[in-house]
Amino acid sequence: xxxxxxxxxxxxxxxxxxxxxxxxxxxxxxxxxxxxxxxxxxxxxxxxxxxxxxxxxxxxxxxxxxxxxxxxxxxxxxxxxxxxxxxxxxxxxxxxxxxxxxxxxxxxxxxxxxxxxxxxxxxxxxxxxxxxxxxxxxxxxxxxxxxxxxxxxxxxxxxxxxxxxxxxxxxxxxxxxxxxxxxxxxxxxxxxxxxxxxxxxxxxxxxxxxxxxxxxxxxxxxxxxxxxxxxxxxxxxxxxxxxxxxxxxxxxxxxxxxxxxxxxxxxxxxxxxxxxxxxxxxxxxxxxxxxxxxxxxxx
Amino acid sequence: xxxxxxxxxxxxxxxxxxxxxxxxxxxxxxxxxxxxxxxxxxxxxxxxxxxxxxxxxxxxxxxxxxxxxxxxxxxxxxxxxxxxxxxxxxxxxxxxxxxxxxxxxxxxxxxxxxxxxxxxxxxxxxxxxxxxxxxxxxxxxxxxxxxxxxxxxxxxxxxxxxxxxxxxxxxxxxxxxxxxxxxxxxxxxxxxxxxxxxxxxxxxxxxxxxxxxxxxxxxxxxxxxxxxxxxxxxxxxxxxxxxxxxxxxxxxxxxxxxxxxxxxxxxxxxxxxxxxxxxxxxxxxxxxxxxxxxxxxxxxxxxxxxxxxxxxxxxxxxxxxxxxx
Numbered sequence: 001x002x003x004x005x006x007x008x009x010x011x012x013x014x015x016x017x018x019x020x021x022x023x024x025x026x027x028x029x030x031x032x033x034x035x036x037x038x039x040x041x042x043x044x045x046x047x048x049x050x051x052x053x054x055x056x057x058x059x060x061x062x063x064x065x066x067x068x069x070x071x072x073x074x075x076x077x078x079x080x081x082x083x084x085x086x087x088x089x090x091x092x093x094x095x096x097x098x099x100x101x102x103x104x105x106x107x108x109x110x111x112x113x114x115x116x117x118x119x120x121x122x123x124x125x126x127x128x129x130x131x132x133x134x135x136x137x138x139x140x141x142x143x144x145x146x147x148x149x150x151x152x153x154x155x156x157x158x159x160x161x162x163x164x165x166x167x168x169x170x171x172x173x174x175x176x177x178x179x180x181x182x183x184x185x186x187x188x189x190x191x192x193x194x195x196x197x198x199x200x201x202x203x204x205x206x207x208x209x210x211x212x213x214x215x216x217x218x219x220x221x222x223x224x225x226x227x228x229x230x231x232x233x234x235x236x237x238x239x240x241x242x243x244x245x246x247x248x249x250x251x252x253x254x255x256x257x258x259x260x261x262x263x264x265x266x267x268x269x270x271x272x273x274x275x276x277x278x279x280x281x282x283x284x285x286x287x288x289x290x291x292x293x294x295x296x297x298x299x
Numbered sequence: 300x301x302x303x304x305x306x307x308x309x310x311x312x313x314x315x316x317x318x319x320x321x322x323x324x325x326x327x328x329x330x331x332x333x334x335x336x337x338x339x340x341x342x343x344x345x346x347x348x349x350x351x352x353x354x355x356x357x358x359x360x361x362x363x364x365x366x367x368x369x370x371x372x373x374x375x376x377x378x379x380x381x382x383x384x385x386x387x388x389x390x391x392x393x394x395x396x397x398x399x400x401x402x403x404x405x406x407x408x409x410x411x412x413x414x415x416x417x418x419x420x421x422x423x424x425x426x427x428x429x430x431x432x433x434x435x436x437x438x439x440x441x442x443x444x445x446x447x448x449x450x451x452x453x454x455x456x457x458x459x460x461x462x463x464x465x466x467x468x469x470x471x472x473x474x475x476x477x478x479x480x481x482x483x484x485x486x487x488x489x490x491x492x493x494x495x496x497x498x499x500x501x502x503x504x505x506x507x508x509x510x511x512x513x514x515x516x517x518x519x520x521x522x523x524x525x526x527x528x529x530x531x532x533x534x535x536x537x538x539x540x541x542x543x544x545x546x547x548x549x550x551x552x553x554x555x556x557x558x559x560x561x562x563x564x565x566x567x568x569x570x571x572x573x574x575x576x577x578x579x580x581x582x583x584x585x586x587x588x589x590x591x592x593x594x595x596x597x598x599x600x601x602x603x604x605x606x607x608x609x610x611x612x613x614x615x616x617x618x619x620x621x622x623x624x
Binding site: 063065066070095102105119120121125126158163165 | 387388389390391393394416417418419420421424426429442443444445446447449450451452453454455456457477480481482489491504511
């Protein structure tokens with residue numbers, strides 16, 4: 001792996017917190033990347049200390065013509081009794097637009113070192129009102145159920161002839177983690193423009209409410225600082241109705257350094273009484289991910 | 300099961316020859332996967348014709364129709380333009396619709412579409428969409444920009460070829476799903492294998508599939524590709540007509556190309572393969588001598604009709620046959 005450490009997602013183990021992330025080998029001759037997902041183990045007592053970096057991807061890429069032939073990104077892992085379940089975005093390449101994404105699921109019985117697919121196809125792909133880019137899954141289990149927060153594409157916008165995707169945050173629920181029912185509407189209303197793109201919903205429960213951090217950007221011209229990814233915030237009592245209040249996110253781009261142009265892909269988790277926020281910086285994770293610790297209480 | 304009744308189909312010939320029937324400007328031939336809608340005074344037969352992309356020269360399929368006198372011996376008119384718009388950028392049906400199955404449900408006319416979108420490592424992906432007509436089947440509007448059935452865990456790609464019937468108040472769909480994309484000798488691109496599956500629904504929108512379950516046994520082995528299922532009830536038994544071919548070397552090798560298959564069921568659950576019981580009588584024409592594919596069965600005025608394509612996957616149009624009782 002050469003660069004990128006995208007989409008950090010945590011799994012708290014006995015001595016370490018395992019951070020799953022996605023990374024890329026060198027681009028091919030045509031300048032195209034594939035993505036793999038792997039993990040790094042951080043010291044539970046001092047998560048700035050790297051204990052181990054996995055040497056292999058947790059899952060090989062899919063076979064010819066399958067939804068995850070060209071990438072597995074991001075991945076979200078959760079415990080299910082004696083096993084671990086991983087939900088991931090599988091990437092394929094298209095002709096008129098650069099790619100499509102669908103959500104796959106895989107099982108680990110070795111503590112999260114390796115996973116095997118439930119089957120060769122996706123558990124959640126395109127549907128009537130989610131015509132493409134069904135991806136970015138984050139798996140959660142609140143109140144005895146299973147919740148899958150994800151994104152679904154709503155438009156490919158042409159900017160100087162180049163297709164740029166717009167997507168929104170969605171929710172599917174399940175009683176077993178295998179069969180999913182889609183809520184079939186957007187959870188978060190757009191704020192900066194009608195075609196605001198939203199991604200990486202990260203939901204946690206604290207103080208009797210649900211909180212969501214997510215990232216958002218303009219539909220076009222988003223690769224630099226002005227229109228690039230920012231972190232938004234919303235809260236909910238029922239996981240379905242969300243009130244957006246971005247200033248509550250409490251994290252902005254830095255004045256300089258690795259996270260000066262953009263911040264994205266927030267992931268909040270609790271460990272040993274402290275709350276942590278992992279996130280990506282410039283180039284959507286080209287230089288790795290960072291970690292922040294919560295200073296004030298959760299409202 | 301009792302002795303299977305033979306289906307003897309008498310050829311009516313090349314009822315729609317694209318070289319004689321004028322297609323609208325911009326269409327360079329092909330009239331694939333004919334599908335009928337019976338109207339008061341005519342039979343409307345939808346089919347997929349092809350245009351050629353200015354950029355890159357690839358084909359794109361569009362759905363047109365031809366109206367015929369009920370006996371199919373007189374062409375009344377050809378639609379002046381496609382009945383459904385092109386799919387949007389990045390959508391499942393962006394690069395064509397083929398086939399489109401039109402179904403009357405009470406007062407409604409709805410269409411189940413097989414949408415095509417191009418891929419990079421393989422040539423194409425397909426999924427099944429839904430559209431409604433409010434003008435008697437002249438034009439159709441999509442219910443949404445995405446498909447109602449697409450790839451799932453055990454049907455990883457190439458979900459397509461829908462054929463829907465309401466039987467006993469339940470919607471039944473027969474369709475195909477891909478089982479392999481693989482490199483074969485003599486081909487520079489991966490070739491595909493697909494099998495026929497079955498789904499049911501109470502409203503025709505939300506479907507329950509027997510996911511990944513192939514309902515029609517193979518005759519050629521695991522490399523058999525099965526397509527375009529069409530089901531009709533005759534004298535208390537359900538008959539399915541479909542087409543099948545080898546996975547490799549099927550385009551020009553007559554012995555490995557598409558031909559018609561036939562299966563029988565008493566309960567719509569278990570199917571017995573009975574290809575030999577499907578007989579096409581009458582002389583084959585220059586248009587259907589080497590290949591028969593993309594069948595569709597419909598009933599009208601007490602007769603059962605079979606529409607199908609012939610040589611070169613329907614390059615020259617479609618023909619018909621009528622069931623002999």
